[in-house]
Structure formats: structure tokens, C-alpha cells
Amino acid sequence: MQNTRYARSGMVCSVDHLASAAGLTMLDRGGSAADAAIATNAVLTVTAPHMCGLGGDLFALVHDGTPDSAVTALNASGRAGSGADPDRLRAEGHTVMPLRHDIRSAPVPGAVDGWLALHSRYGRLPLATVLAPAIGLAADGFPVSPLLAPIASALAHHPDFATVSSPGQLMTRPGVARTLEAIAASGREGFYQGEFGEGLLELGAGEYVPDDLAKPMADWVEPLRVRAFDHDVWSMPPNSQGYLLLMSLGIVDGLDLPSTPDDALWAHLLGEASRIAGHDRLALLHEHAADLLSEAEIARRRAMVDPAARLRVRGLTAEGDTTYLCAVDGDGMGVSLIQSNASGFGSLLVEPRTGINLHNRGIGFSLTPGHPAEYGPGRRPPHTLTPALITRPDGSLRSVVGTMGGDAQPQILLQVITRLLRHGQTPGEAIAAPRWRLGTGGTGFDTWDEPDATVMELEEGAGWGDGLSALGHPVAGMPYGTGFGHAHLIDVLPGGVLAGAADPRARIGAAIGR
Numbered sequence: 001m002q003n004t005r006y007a008r009s010g011m012v013c014s015v016d017h018l019a020s021a022a023g024l025t026m027l028d029r030g031g032s033a034a035d036a037a038i039a040t041n042a043v044l045t046v047t048a049p050h051m052c053g054l055g056g057d058l059f060a061l062v063h064d065g066t067p068d069s070a071v072t073a074l075n076a077s078g079r080a081g082s083g084a085d086p087d088r089l090r091a092e093g094h095t096v097m098p099l100r101h102d103i104r105s106a107p108v109p110g111a112v113d114g115w116l117a118l119h120s121r122y123g124r125l126p127l128a129t130v131l132a133p134a135i136g137l138a139a140d141g142f143p144v145s146p147l148l149a150p151i152a153s154a155l156a157h158h159p160d161f162a163t164v165s166s167p168g169q170l171m172t173r174p175g176v177a178r179t180l181e182a183i184a185a186s187g188r189e190g191f192y193q194g195e196f197g198e199g200l201l202e203l204g205a206g207e208y209v210p211d212d213l214a215k216p217m218a219d220w221v222e223p224l225r226v227r228a229f230d231h232d233v234w235s236m237p238p239n240s241q242g243y244l245l246l247m248s249l250g251i252v253d254g255l256d257l258p259s260t261p262d263d264a265l266w267a268h269l270l271g272e273a274s275r276i277a278g279h280d281r282l283a284l285l286h287e288h289a290a291d292l293l294s295e296a297e298i299a300r301r302r303a304m305v306d307p308a309a310r311l312r313v314r315g316l317t318a319e320g321d322t323t324y325l326c327a328v329d330g331d332g333m334g335v336s337l338i339q340s341n342a343s344g345f346g347s348l349l350v351e352p353r354t355g356i357n358l359h360n361r362g363i364g365f366s367l368t369p370g371h372p373a374e375y376g377p378g379r380r381p382p383h384t385l386t387p388a389l390i391t392r393p394d395g396s397l398r399s400v401v402g403t404m405g406g407d408a409q410p411q412i413l414l415q416v417i418t419r420l421l422r423h424g425q426t427p428g429e430a431i432a433a434p435r436w437r438l439g440t441g442g443t444g445f446d447t448w449d450e451p452d453a454t455v456m457e458l459e460e461g462a463g464w465g466d467g468l469s470a471l472g473h474p475v476a477g478m479p480y481g482t483g484f485g486h487a488h489l490i491d492v493l494p495g496g497v498l499a500g501a502a503d504p505r506a507r508i509g510a511a512i513g514r
Contacts, residue, residue, distance in 0.1 A: 004428030004501050007513020009330035011498040012036050013488035015051065015323050015404075017510035018142060019043035020502070022133035023327055024512050026125060034062065034122035035130050036327040037335040038115050042134035044323050044339070045111075046176055047142050049357055050151055051323040051404065052339040054179060054196070055106075055346060056359040058114035059236050059339075061223060061389040062122060063397040065332030071234045071389055072121075073223035076114025078107035078361065079215075079378050081208035086367055086375045097363045097375060099443060100348045103207050105362035107381065108200075110217030111339055112183060112191045117218035122333065128184040135184070138177035141170040145508050154345050160355040175354030188216065199353040212378075223389075224293055228253040229421035231398055234389045239287035239364075239380045245388060245410035245417075247277040250298035252418060255305060261419055264467020265307065267436050270418065271456055271473070272311060274411045274438060276301045279313040279451040282366075286373035287380040310472035313451050322385065322404035328397070328490050328498055330514075336387040336400035343406075343443065363445060384445065386410055388417065397492050403503075405485035406444035408437040412485045420491065427489040427501035427511075434462035435484045439476065444483065459484050481505035 005011070010033075012023035023040035027033075037060070045053045058076040063069050089097070089104065097105050119127055144152070144164055152164035160173050175195075182190030191197060192213040201208055223234045226246040233249055235242030251273040258266045284292065304311060322340035340359065347360035364381030366373045373382050386409040390399040399420065403412045412435055419430035438447050439457035447454060456473045458465055460480040468475050478484070486509065490500040502509030 003432060003504055003511070004426045004499050005511040005513060007498045007500070009514055010328065011490050011500045011511060011513035012040055012325070012327045013490055013500050013502045013511040014040050014044065014325040015486050015502070015506040015509045016044060016047055016145065017508055018047055018137065019325070020510040020512050024514060025133060026130060027329055027514060029125060029129065031125040031130070032122055033327040033329040033333040033335045034118050035125045036329065037325060037337045038119055038123070039130045039133055040325045040327065041115070041337060041339050042131050042180065043137060044325070046134050046138045046173055047145065048148065048323055050148055050344050051341065053341055053357055054112060054176065054191070055109045055351065055356045056111050056339055056341045057109065057361055057383070057385065058111040058337065059240060059385045059387050060114065060118055060335060060337040061234055061236070061387050063334045063389060063391065064122070065397065067394055067396045069395065071223050071391065073221050073236055074114055074117055074218060075221045075236065076110040076117065076218040077239060077380050077383055078110040078217050079380050080107045080362060080365070080375060081204060081212045082377045083204070083207040084375055084377045089375065090367055095367055097365050097367060099343065099360065099363055102347065103204050103349060105360040106347050106349060106358040107362050108208060108212055108217060109359060113188060113216050113218040116188055117220070131180050131184045135177050135180045138173040138180060141172045144169045144171050147507065151344065154348060155350060155357060158350045158352070158355050173355055176356060179354050179356065196351055196354050196356055199351040203349065203351055226250045226293060230393065231421055232391045233417065234391065235386055238285055238289040240383045240385055241281065241285055241410060242386045243292045244278050244281065245386050245413050246293055247298055247301065248273040248410060248414045249417065250293070251277060251302040251305065252414065254302050257422060261423060261433065262463060264464040264471070267456070267464040268468055268471050268473065269305060269307065270414055271436060271438070272305045274414060275313050275451055275454070276304050276311065278410070278448055281448045285382040288372065308471070324387065324402035324404055324486065324488055326400035326402065326488055326490050328400065328492065332397055332492070332496070334389065334397045334400045334490070336389045336402055338385045338387045338402050340385055343445065384409055386413060388413055390417070399489060399491045401487065401489040403485040403487035407447035408444070408485060411437050412487055416487055416489065420489070427491050427499050431487050431489055431501040431503050434459040434480065436462065436464065437484060
């Protein structure tokens with residue numbers, strides 16, 4: 001399943017062909033890659049509420065297309081409300097944040113502020129034009145995808161979802177249409193102080209106060225970078241776990257990799273790099289974490305990799321749903337954007353007026369007293385979202401790439417990027433190839449609770465099983481496409497031709513260009 005697509009002057013990749021088409025329409029109208037990314041994401045908030053939505057968060061990386069451009073990073077992740085009270089949760093018997101059906105695991109959503117910040121800095125078209133495709137689909141209806149239909153019953157308590165039962169069924173989301181129209185007309189006020197914001201305050205019953213919604217959730221921040229395979233790979237700083245991707249790439253770049261990814265030693269070395277990079281994530285990752293990627297620290301961790309055996313990492317120191325999309329325009333601007341509810345449909349709570357379901361990113365908070373990531377007013381939780389962007393040594397854009405996948409996002413991207421940069425695979429080959437992930441059989445957000453208990457889950461078609469077992473890895477086979485992410489990639493080839501691939505695991509995804 002090699003699905004590389006080529007284009008001359010613009011490309012969009014996403015999990016849904018309707019969303020990709022909306023992004024390409026913006027490019028055809030003279031819009032920027034940022035306009036295309038926002039339009040694509042807006043459609044996904046309508047058609048893919050099980051993956052993302054207006055009630056979730058957003059991160060993005062941008063290269064403006066000039067060779068000496070500085071990569072910019074946008075953190076549009078929400079903050080816990082003023083009513084956040086960890087002592088109350090502990091008194092109720094909670095030792096971890098509630099996964100579902102609890103407003104306390106739903107920080108104020110940041111995605112809309114992210115759109116507005118991205119559009120203000122890089123947009124060319126009017127916001128109303130950019131949001132128009134999403135508004136039309138929400139108001140007039142869209143065919144339910146085969147990804148949404150089997151699981152829509154999770155939100156059957158809201159009338160938008162109550163009758164959804166089969167792929168192809170026409171679905172409307174009138175409250176979402178009204179909300180998008182309000183954003184197009186009035187910006188953040190139309191969302192945070194509009195129908196949705198008023199309903200969120202009521203639903204929160206003290207978790208939020210009006211001032212929580214008045215403070216913009218989007219910040220331009222300094223991205224993180226590591227040199228690997230003669231390229232610079234960029235990702236988000238904390239509160240994102242982007243440093244795990246960059247650290248694991250830095251570790252792998254200094255290892256003696258086999259010449260082919262088909263070798264079990266390849267999977268072993270990348271898997272060990274991921275475990276050694278991430279085993280202490282729960283202790284280290286919080287919104288103010290710093291100095292996580294020094295060359296000395298990468299070298300120290302690289303020295304722990306044993307090519308002949310699996311390491312016990314605990315002694316070294318004391319399933320999720322998301323959507324990723326990317327766009328490149330004719331001027332070379334590239335946008336790597338990821339937006340999420342956290343786990344599928346998020347908290348399973350719905351703001352009743354608009355039908356917008358709320359994320360549960362608050363599950364990243366700690367309930368350990370004094371922990372730097374402890375749940376508390378105004379704080380951002382540790383985030384799994386890990387967009388990536390790759391530049392050549394001269395600073396020009398090489399690739400935009402990312403994936404869904406909860407804790408496994410850095411593991412998936414490590415494999416895709418290594419295949420692309422180290423082994424010279426096409427985007428279609430790198431995206432479609434079977435993957436491994438560190439599995440627990442749990443929520444998809446608990447990989448690092450017991451890092452030595454993780455299993456190397458191998459996607460159907462991977463031939464690494466016997467070799468990994470011989471190296472001491474517990475392994476388990478999994479069907480192709482079961483929890484191994486939806487990755488998308490656009491590669492800028494020499495001469496400016498674009499090569500892209502949408503993940504075949506998404507079934508309805510599309511990489512389309514002009």
C-alpha cells in the first residue's frame with residue numbers, strides 16, 4: 001500500500017478527503033498553507049468529532065517558505081479553570097485524573113484561539129472564507145464516515161448523534177454551524193463569550209469563571225530542535241511531549257542501524273531509544289520543563305542502548321484519538337498542525353447548546369501533591385500532541401509530518417522519519433509500512449506508568465517478532481491499523497515538487513495537490 005501523491009504547487013494531507021478538499025480549495029483561491037490548514041481542521045471538527053473538535057486543543061509548527069526562515073511554534077492548549085481543586089479529587093478517592101464524564105478533566109479548549117493566532121500571522125484569505133466549507137457541511141449535512149458510524153453511539157445522549165448508525169448517512173450539526181459562523185463574524189468573542197462559552201460556564205458549575213474564558217489560550221513559543229540524519233527536526237516544547245521524539249531521534253542517529261528496516265535489530269534499537277527517552281516522562285514533563293535535550297543528555301541515554309538485549313529501564317532513575325494534518329503552499333510555506341480531543345470523543349461530555357463535545361486533556365495532570373504537573377487553576381497539562389517539521393541544513397523546508405496515537409506518537413514518528421531520512425523511502429512507503437508501538441493494553445495514555453511492563457505490539461505484516469523475542473522483548477501481534485496512528489507526510493523534493501501520503505489506516509484519508 002504505497003500511496004505517494006505528487007503535486008507542483010500545493011498539497012494538503014488529512015484523515016478525511018472532505019477536509020483535504022476544503023484545504024485545497026483555499027490554495028486554489030490564493031490562500032496560504034495556514035489558510036488551508038485551518039479550513040481542513042475546521043471541516044474535521046464537523047466530520048470527525050471522535051478525533052478532534054472545537055472543544056479540544058491545538059499545536060502547530062510553521063515554516064514560511066524562505067530558506068532562512070525561523071520555524072515558529074504555536075501552543076494553543078487550554079488551561080484548567082479557576083475552580084480546579086486537586087484536594088477535592090483526592091478526597092473523593094482519585095489517585096489519577098478521571099478519564100471520562102468529569103468536567104475537571106476538560107481544561108478550557110484552546111483550538112479556536114489557535115486558529116485565530118495562526119490566521120492573524122499567516123492567513124491571506126478572510127476568516128469567513130476559510131471557515132465556509134465547514135459551515136456548509138455542518139449546516140447542510142455530510143455523509144457519516146465509516147470511522148465515525150460504529151462509535152457515534154458514545155454521544156447518543158446528544159440529539160446530533162442519537163440517530164447515527166451507518167456510513168453514508170447524512171448528518172447535520174446545527175450548533176457547530178452556528179458556532180463557526182459566530183467565530184467567522186466575531187472572532188474569539190463569538191466562541192468563548194458566545195453560545196458555547198455561556199454553556200461551558202453552566203456545565204462547569206464552578207470549574208470555570210468568565211475570566212478563564214477571556215484569556216487567550218494561544219502562545220507563540222520557541223520550538224525544540226535536534227540534528228538527525230543530516231537534517232534538523234523540529235517539534236513542540238513542553239507542555240508537549242515533543243522532546244521524546246527529538247531525544248529518540250538523537251539517540252538513534254548515533255547508533256549503528258541495520259541497512260534495512262526489515263531487520264529485527266532495527267525495531268529493537270528504535271524501541272530501546274523510545275523507552276530510554278520516555279521512561280521518566282511522568283517525572284520530567286510539565287509546562288515549565290526546560291533543558292531536556294542537551295547533547296550530553298542525549299549521549300548519556302544513547303550509551304544505555306544495548307544492541308544485544310532489552311534494557312530494564314526502571315532502575316535507571318528513581319488509546320487515544322487525535323487528528324494530524326499538514327499543508328504546503330506554492331510559496332513553500334509549510335504547516336504541521338495537530339488537534340485533539342485526547343481520547344476518542346474526549347470526556348464524553350457535550351456542551352448541550354451547540355453539541356460540541358469536550359476534550360479530556362486534563363488526564364495529563366498529576367494528582368501527586370507538589371508534582372510540577374499537579375492539577376491546579378490556570379495550569380496546562382502535559383500533552384501527547386507531537387507535530388514535527390523537518391528542515392535541510394540550509395534552513396529550507398524538507399517535510400511536515402505528524403500522527404495521532406496518544407503516548408505512541410513519538411514512537412510512530414521515529415519510525416516514519418527514520419524510514420524517510422535514513423533509508424530514503426518515499427512518503428507512501430514510510431507511512432504505509434508496518435509499525436511497532438509500546439503497548440500496555442490500557443488507555444493509550446499510560447505507557448510510562450510501568451515502562452518495563454510494556455509490550456512491543458507489532459502490526460500485521462511486520463516480520464520482527466522472532467528476532468525481538470530473542471533480544472528479550474515481550475511481543476504481541478496486532479491487526480494492521482489497530483491503534484497504530486494515522487500519520488500524514490508532505491515531503492518537498494529538490495526542485496520544489498511535493499510528494500505526500502495520507503495514512504491508509506485512515507481509510508478515507510487523502511493527500512491531494514495542485
